[in-house]
Amino acid sequence: MLPLLHPALLLLLGATLTFRALRRALCRLPLPAHVRADPLRTWRWHNLLVSFAHSIVSGIWALLCVWQTPEMLVEIETAWSLSGYLLVCFSAGYFIHDTVDIVVSGQARASWEYLVHHVMAMGAFISGIFWSRFVGGGVLTLLVEVSNIFLTIRMMMKINNAQDLLLYKINKYVNLVMYFLFRLAPQAYLTYFFMQYVGQRSLGSFLLGILLMLDIMILIYFSRLLRSDFCPERMTSPQHKDKFLTE
Secondary structure, eight states: OOOTTOHHHHHHHHHHHHHHHHHHHHTTSOOOHHHHTOHHHHHHHHHHHHHHHHHHHHHHHHHHHHHHOGGGGTOTTTOOOHHHHHHHHHHHHHHHHHHHHHHHTTOTTTTHHHHHHHHHHHHHHHHHHHHOOSHHHHHHHTTHHHHHHHHHHHHHHHHTTOTTSHHHHHHHHHHHHHHIIIIIHHHHHHHHHHHHHTTTOHHHHHHHHHHHHHHHHHHHHHHHHHHHHHOGGGOOOOSSTTGGGTO
């Protein structure tokens, strides 16, 4: 049972409100003309700006955590640091904020994949936040945010119809490398660890189940990325005008 006044609840609330305040501040920034002309693109642009800020902070923070506490790479369940714990709470607050933003903005149907991802991520973080177990695993999971920096740049340029710019062409190769290093590799490592761990405790089975579902989603996203950026002739015409929300 979780205590009703667990200190982590205040951290989660503080992080969620911080991202809400950040979104309000970023909404004051000028918009590209192509984005400003479409309310849906305007919402997605602001949503991605917050995601971009989270990826920069969390990605660098996760790298620092691993550098400061390298045992997180091997002691995934027991390795702990205050910095790593705060990072997990910080990112959980972002996922809560983004979930609320998607639902309140009426984009739940178009962005259902993000909602599923956020629910699974928050479920995986519960053990670290409330029981201080698998904080190391949470930090390793958040290495993906390094990759998300370049993935978000790609998505923002697509929303602004800037795929012909040299920056987009350079970023798509950098994004591919970062996808391998900070998304596929950590996910494969964590999946291998939990497959060894699964028979020892029921919590391991729960976390392995989440990881396997995330593995499927990541491979689907990777397939879309390859088809969109490297085999565009094989892409089918989008059936919905809001297809750019997920691609």
